[in-house]
Amino acid sequence: MSEVVRTDALSKRYGRTTAVRSLDLVVHRGSIFGYLGPNGAGKTTTIRMLVGLLRPTSGSATVLGHDVVRDRDEMQRRVGYLPGAFVAYPDLTAWEYLRFLGHLRGGIDETRVAGLAGRLSLDLDRHIGTMSHGNKQKVGIVQALAHDPELVVLDEPTSGLDPLVQREFLEILREHRDAGTTVLLSSHVLSEVEAVADEVAILRDGALVVVEAVDRLKARAQRRVDLVLEHDGAVATLLRTPGVHRVDGTGRRLQVSVEGSMAALFSAAAPYGIERAVTHEPGLEEIFLGYYEQHHEHEEVVR
């Protein structure tokens, strides 16, 4: 079964607020799926429904083939979950806490736990109550991965981690993915998602704006090309060129926004003599902002 997560018109309302509206989402086995959106978009609400902590108002979701409401307990045994605001027992050491959880889950692989903790530079003998926010977050990450779950659901996992630990953590996720684990990762830190995700969904006001493979999203996105030409007068020609969205600048120095292949742009610019061309690869951030802008423009038109 390749569909690890599937939602059908999944919705959640809180009174008059619709936090998640009619969500249709599929996450495939062995992939890292980035779930993106600004604060309040509905990421946490979606995730809490998927891990069986919140009942959908309407629609349904299956995780590893289990209905998240009806087969909640079976589902939860096969899933690792890091909540957005992770809290654990302050009076226990990390080891005591993880052994306690292991006991509830039917055993713990101590070598695995020690290995994960070592890579994240987490001292398991410290009391959780005395730990910094970042170290508590590491305890949360280790508990989510400790039982080697088939699906790992992580809500804003890197909050509080320093850059080196973040990098190690993303590497751990990649290794799990390569071993067949599925990872669902929510974030508003686009660079981290970009570094690991195979596919991303962008959520806004509780609804999906786009779901796409990261590579395809990037290929479709606009790139900026800075051109230095030998001759003036290229602007009108470039603006007529397929894929070119806008041209800024005057004279011989132009900044061109282009979507898709660059071939047409370079053919059109060639007669003006290309002295220099620098292309800027779009990050997920630009793509993300692009989608929001498009959406807003659309709303303006609709109004």
Ligand SMILES: Nc1ncnc2c1ncn2[C@@H]1O[C@H](COP(=O)(O)OP(=O)(O)OP(=O)(O)O)[C@@H](O)[C@H]1O
């Ligand atoms: N228990 C609740 N009661 C009422 N409204 C809620 C509740 N929980 C969330 N909401 C509302 O639902 C919407 C979605 O919130 P949610 O926490 O899912 O967003 P999010 O994308 O996870 O944001 P963040 O990145 O800030 O955590 C928001 O408008 C929020 O105010």
